[in-house]
Amino acid sequence: MTVEALSSNVVNYLVWRYLQEAGYGNAALQLSRCWIRDPETLPFAKNVSQHALVNLLQDGLWFDKLQSEAANVDQRYHFGRDHGRPFSVPNGALLTLDQGIPAHQLAEAEEANGAVQEPPPRKGGAVKRKRAKTNGIEPRMMNPQTNGDVMDVEQNGNTHVTNSVRAESEAVASEAESPTVAEIPISTLSIGQSTEIQTEKIADLAPNTKFDVSIREPDKTVEQTLWGTSSAPLLLTAGQSLLRLHHIPKHDATEQTNGDPGTGTGTGLNIQRMDLKLPMNKYSITALCWMSPNEVVVSAREELVNEIGETMKMNRLFKIFDAGENYSVISSTAGLVNTLRWNTERELLLSISTDGEKGSIKIWKNNDDSIPAWSSFTATAIFDAVWISDSSFVVCGIGLFQVYDVGEELTTQRTLETRVTWETLKYDASSGIIAALGIEGQTSFLGVLHPNDSLTLQTHVYPDPYFTGLDFRPQQDVIIPDPDVLPDSSLVPSPTPAVFLATCSASGVARIWDANEPFKYLKRLPTTDDSQANNIAFSPDGALLAAAGPDAVTIWDMEQIEKREVPIAIWRAQDWDNSRWDPGVDGEFSFGWDPDSSRLSIALGNQIAIIPVPR
Template sequence: MADLSRPPVWRYLQEAGFGNAALQLARCWIRDPDTLPFATHIEPHALIRLVQDGLCFDQLQADACHTEPRYRFGRDHGRPFSARNGNLLTLDKGIPAHQLAAEANGALPDPPPKKTLKRKKGKTTNGVELRPEPEVNGDAMDIEHNGTTHVTNSVRAESETIPSEAESPTVAEIPISTLSIGNNAGFQTEVISIADLAPQTVFIPRHLDPGKVVEHTSWGPIDAPVLLAAGRSLLQVHVVSRQTTPEQTPTIRTGDMLLPVNNFDVTALCWHSDDELTVSVREQCFNEVGEKMMMDKLIKLTEGGQVSHIISSTAGLINTLRWNPDRNLLLSISTDGEKGSIKVWKNESDSIPAWTDFTDTAIFDAHWITDSAFVVCGIKLFKVYEVGESLTTQRTLDTSVTWETVKYDPTSGIIAVLGIEDQKGYLGILHPNDSISLQTHELPDDYPTDLDFRIRTSTNTLTNGSSVPSVLLVTCSMLGTVRAWDVNEPFKCVKLLTTSENTQALKIAFSPDGSLLAAAGPDAVTIWDIERRDVPVASWHAREWPSDKWNPSTEGEFSLGWDPDSSRLSIALGNQIAIIPVPRYLGCACDVPSHSYQYTFQPNPNWSSLYAPAPEIQSYLQDVAEKYSATRFIKLRHEIQACHWNDKTAKWHITVKNLATGETLQDQADVLISGRGNLNTPSWPEIDGIETFKGAKMHSATWDQSYDFENKRIGVIGSGSSSIQIVPSLQRLPGTQVSTFVRSKTWISPPFGQQLWDKYGFQTSAIPRELRDRFANDPDYYHKFRLSVEEDGNGIHAVTMKGTELQKGAKDMFHEHMREKLKSKPEIFEALLPSFSPGCRRLTPGPGYLEALTQPNVSFITSPIARMSESAIHTVDGRTHEIDALVCATGFKSSAPPPFPLTGSNGLPLTRKWENRAVTYLSHSVAGFPNLFTMLGPNAAIGSGSLTTMIETVGDYIIKAIRKIQKENIASMVVKEERERDFIEYVDAYFEGTVFADECRSWYKNKGTGEVVGLWPGSTLHCVETMRSPRWEDFEYIYVDELEGTDESRLKGVGKNTNRLAWLGNGWTVKQQEEKDLAWYLYPEFVNKPVAPLPEENEEFKIRPFSY
């Protein structure tokens, strides 16, 4: 091994699974690796022993502390291939990692993983086929012997690796390919949260010249928000247009800055103004006799980089440049690895600096702290200098730490430094009230990498009840840990965060407006709004892009930066640059108690609010998917373009587009599950001239991530739940003037779950930290709390029925609530107050909405919109409302067919089937569309109660249907048209006695005719009981052997019209073949004991009646 500290070795160790050693060597790589005594020559076997010793120590430490090991070395880590690209990973001698490890231990290497499984051929007894052992089929529904079911998404690229024996799913019955398509993972809000930043990423085209490598990136000042990229033979400026709509393709303009040098490396840079900057370069050139030499030059560029001036040709190897705008001074820091040089330049025409000083140890960073003072740090070095008539040392602080990075907070005057010594990380704080003592604290996280300040003018209360200090400092580590520190009380950690999937955090930075925090590494970017919640609000993952777009294994310096207006951030590695738009979440949250907005089997005790924000809900869903390994079967960024049922083969044929690569794939499945829900196709208002509007235009479901609403005139159309969340959020932004156009009257209810506020004494919707801690530590207490939430929701179903006391009481309560909130604007109260019963339109609790309508920067407009022009909305009353941006919070096309062609039996399109009305059987099956199931389809939502319970219930029903298909050799299963008609007849009869039959505009109803197509005809509990026992006689079946053109050989000896009880097999069970669990029916968990002396008194039957 020539040099352990070089990036290829580090990457190799990461790929081979040697996390601990990789991290240690990474730290060694950062600073002057050639000076390390062990970094020049080492034998491969010694490397392996070093790695194994580190892992062994980690295991011993975990055992002693009763914790999990931080690093693992399992069978996967020893494989001689890369998890990223499949290439062989070898040391210089070409020996795979697992072989080296085996030789070092004197052990034999493990055999390579098997690619296929050999099965014994089953026998046929009495014409009934003996079922083989479970087959390996990656695209299958796996029903294990314990009843666990896995659904795989059969959209698989041909290049994907076949799972190994240990990883492959099995099929206990007939292999069934099941494809689930959807816009969500089972939850829906009317304003779509956008937490995945990948889809809108813009990649700067790579340099074809391998000699040009990006080593530094820097965004220009706010007057010139351009991205500067500098490095090896490279100094370019990139201008990337902002996207006014998600569908718009941004333009990229790139220009070279003119430098009077060739074959150079940019070592540092800093901006002076929007068109002036200074760079330091090291130029490789040759003298008169042909000898290679290096010249270090300091160059100022003006007029946007088109004019350059060499300040000095003997500036030294500069690693840091800092500009002082108050006195027009330029500070440069140089080091040769052993000593440091400090220069201050005050005149660009001078070839020598105005002031110079030298240090006995290397200097790594510097920062101006006043207009006449700056601080420098380095190896056991921390000094403050004063620039007056001369350059003097203001103070030198004793330290034994190597400080690598320094940051300064101008509001408080606090200086923070990050350092490392003996592989331990340290944080140093210098307070202005104690300017002679550098308070040093050992960090609890290994391998700290970066730090940043966020300036706050006052203490702010968070949604979880805690507070952010006036001055906040954050640190990050290579292990993905992010800590927020209150530097007014040094070393008090106020927040502990982790990056998405615990990915590396090499850089960390607050957005310039201080609202968001980003931590990033080559593999991922994680963003938090730490004032509101501890979970990330957005993330970006490299794995969602092909390697020709972003390859995290590329060598080079990694950098992170924010656009000056905080709307975009950039990451760069090697010759790769990605610009990522960052969304602003405007109030999107659930409007029912969060503890009812979760799966029954996965309680979350850590909801920060009774009405959790969308990013928190998305984080919960992602955690659930990862915990139960559902991510194995999910294909993100794949767009369904068409689905067609083939009657001859009894297969669904699906056309899929990979949005990351642009490739179109063809796939097929036995069962198709639509998880699109019924609120996903935006409904745009039909307004004359809307297409001529030249300002920003967006729908609440297709939010423009990059648009800055501050200091804008905004028109909001709509008064539904989306508008009610958006209007108060826009009203609170600086400088906004909001015009809300309200066509429909509506009830604005108090927050759902108000009784919980009263019972637990909540002052706000935030759940106090002490209560969340009790939820987490006392499962029984939290379970009782959840029961209370669910029972309250299920106990108000009578509010949806006409004439009930609960309905009358709700109407009186809502009336008083609205009147009180709008007492300063009674005209708005009269304009909003409806004549229909509460619930006819979706009940909309709107914390802050009614209050926002009374504010001076909100105009409440009820006059109908006549037309739109290039810059305004014109209403029927003759008024013109000038706006800069238009927000259409006008809901969705409820129960609509998907936007892609979906064709059923005999070529019937779903659009024709649902032309006049969307009809189903029990909300999940459609006559004429075999083996198709819908989740949250027509008549699937709920007027009161838990929607997530409905989703789980329908999911269980679908699983039962798939098991029947598998077990009984069914090729096609489709609901009878008569039963579909029966269900719709029942739906219409039920809703006649409900408030939903009142005259009102609602997405619940079929446009034009008024039938209720969005809601389940009953309560949540009614739906649960309905779905518990399927009526299989309501379906028609075609069996595999009845298909036209069935190949006899494919039936393995089973003839047509064979015994429908062939599933009985040969009289044996799989457990007998495996010779285990031969008396499972005596296991306590499977014994259903009757109650003595009267079995019918079983409490279970009283709670949940026995059904079929």
């Protein structure tokens, strides 16, 4: 395999760029003095992206990890988790490019005046200056001390220096020309921003995690969790023989429990729990949704054994009210319900069930009625549904993507042609865009239905293996200006706002897309320790993005994500012993934010962890 030769000029330039990006201006200045006057004049400089050295090192560590796994040997490079105290912008105020001043100009000022002066104010235009050059090559660059030798990379990982050989086609230096250098663009390296990417501390969320151990019962497991509203921030857990409300009070991060730390058994946490009443013994909750802060709808399947030992399964749809004290049966004929969606505007309950190989759609106008007001069937199974207005909803499933209208009758508005099995739907109310997660064979797909082309379901092969989740960023309230005080809007084209869509995969990568321009990819975000991400979700206020799996949770700040791709906070399961959290337990992983974006919950098997997120 041919490896691109690395010259010392390339290595020096990468180090020089890193020193400036990390805020070590003095070191960058000394390197340019000993090496080359103006590194930006090197012919390859324009090809070097921001943070190239760090990315190169990270790729090398990843390759070393893969190589060690393939050869079943130890990794060659391992630095441990304790990297010492982080250092942030130690000397970047004057000697870096945060004001757009190349380091060699600062050096000239220092040599001329005996001290480094305050950088002059940044000007709007570019700076013109002259420099003696020969055939376009700066004399300083031809100095033998430049050390432009090639470092050959041997297969054993060692390097050795060989003399560089000038190609015949290279120009021979001449003193005849002294052209004017073209305008030099002001540097885009910003120390304050770049330092955040490389040196700012990442918050560790593990120490303040609280665990609710109340579900450590043999016949109970958590399969779904659902946070309530801001007026009733309760956590609803449901699963095998389990339907329970948890009231988990908030505490300052410094507050300690009087009992076992982190278990939820001490008086400092004081979790209050209440089992919701159901007329069943051995059952499983297959779907649930909140109707109001005091009412919830659940679908439950009960296993019954008759006199001769035969097992029968009965499905029923319940409304639970009066803070869980009472219930009523909505239907005993709804089938095996896998999705429940509540329409607040018209108070309609949508249920999706599977009757054999077909999908069943039922809508209750009055949840006290045992017969649905509308019903319909599809030729294949339905896996998900979402309301997109007070009278329209979308369903998806095996080769299925349909839009329905609820009027006097339930009608199919349009059927979109597809061969993909669509498993999950998300809807962004502010833009009217629908996103979907699907699979065909071994290939994962991201789908987008845009209101500008409502007859075409646009699909894109997902770039990472094992596509697992997606979510839209909640849009903040938009203030519409008064058109009477504005110039003619037809003369001023308004920019199309980005609609942030986050996706994740079990391969350990999260991505951010602009759903308004399918499929415009904006960011690739590695998860903590490249751990699998089963779910991804924006906080309700839209400020944070979290990707979660059994092994780790990774949180990014959306306001900083353009300049800071590393997370602001992480949580690792390995920080706890298996008695608190065992990521290897079988079961459905569940994850969600509380209504005020200050905490998130993860659940697996009979384990629940509440993770405070500092703001």
